[in-house]
Amino acid sequence: MATSANGTRSYANVEYNNYYDACPAGTSALSSGRNAVQGTPAQVQAQNNAGWWRNGPFTSFFVGIGEGSYSNLGYGGEGGSPQKKVCVGNSVGTVNVTVGKSWDDRTMYEVGVYDRVVFIDPFLSGFAIKVYMNNNLYRTIRPQL
16 A cells, blocks of 8 residues: 555455456446436436327336445346346336236336436456555456356
């Protein structure tokens, strides 16, 4: 660790349970169980004017996992594929999205609409070295194991 004349530090930190990188600047992790889609204010208005039966621009959405953890990798009793972390930008509204193939199996979900949606793939080892310069994260290194 090195400390500069103005008191900021540069150092490296080893993490063992870090399966997901941080969200890009200007975005944050979508809370676990929350729904999101990327869109514009005009699309929000069109969806809200379309009514409840799938006539708007949004017919599907993404579900957040928060910051992500080992349980999102798909191992264990439930199995499944590793889940991507969902990062969202600024909110531009909320809409209702109806999914289902027929009148009888339709379900309506409340979905947040954001100006940007980004996906972060998991790293299955969870091992990372984070390099900080001037107290800010500079780079995450993921050694090949």
